[in-house]
Amino acid sequence: MYLVHNENVPKLWSKVNLDEPLDSKPIATNQGFLFTSMYGTVIHATTARTGSYLWRVNLAIPTSHTPVCDNKHAFILSDDGRVVALDLQTGTQLWGSYVGHVDQIVGVGKEHLYIQNDRGSLSKLRVSDGQVEASSSAIVDMVIPNSVTDRLFIASKDGHISCLRESGSLQPTVFNPPKKS
Secondary structure, X not given: OEEEXXXXXXXXXXXXXXXXXXXXXXXXXXXXXXXXXXXXXXXXXXXXXXXXXXXXXXXXXXXXXXXXXXXXXXXXXXXXXXXXXXXXXXXXXXXXXXXXXXXXXXXXXOOEEEEEEOOOEEEEEEOOOOOEEEEEEXXXXXXXXXXXXXXXXXXXXXXXXXXXXXXXXOOOOEOOOOOOO
8 A cells, every 4th residue: 555645746655565465445544544455464554654554463354344443443344244343553452243244334433333234234232342232123225324423324225314323422423523723
C-alpha cells in the first residue's frame, strides 16, 4: 500500500509491504490506516513519513472483508464467519467469537457490535467480550453504511427505511467530529 501526498506534484509519503494478497479495502483510523490480507494478517499502518506501521498481527484466518473499527477496537470478519476483536493501539487480540455464519459487520456503537448473518437477520454483540446479547428474526434486505455516527440505517425491498440506535442513546455518537478552528 502506498500513501501519496500531493504537494504540487504527487510524491511518495509512506509505503507498507504486505507480501500477501490483499482483497479488502483499507480504512482510515486516527493514527493511520487499517487493512487485512487474504491470509489474515492485519496491519495498522501509520501515516508518518518515517515509519511503515504501528503494529502487525497474523490471525491465520482467511479474510476478504474490510475491517471495521471504533476509537478503541478493530473488528475483523473471517471468510468462515468468525469475528475477532483487536486492541486498536497494540493489535492484541481481545476476543474471538463464532456466532454462526456472520455475513457482514454492519456497525459499531458505544457498547455493541452489530452483525448480519447469511440468512439476513441482525444480532448485537457486546464489544467488551463478543457475546451475543440479542438477535432479530426479522430479515434485513439492505444495511446502509454510516461512517459518521453510530446510527444503523436498514432498508427493505419495498422502500421502508428504519434508523436504529442503542438503547438509552439519546444523541448519536459522532465518530468524525468537526475540528475547532
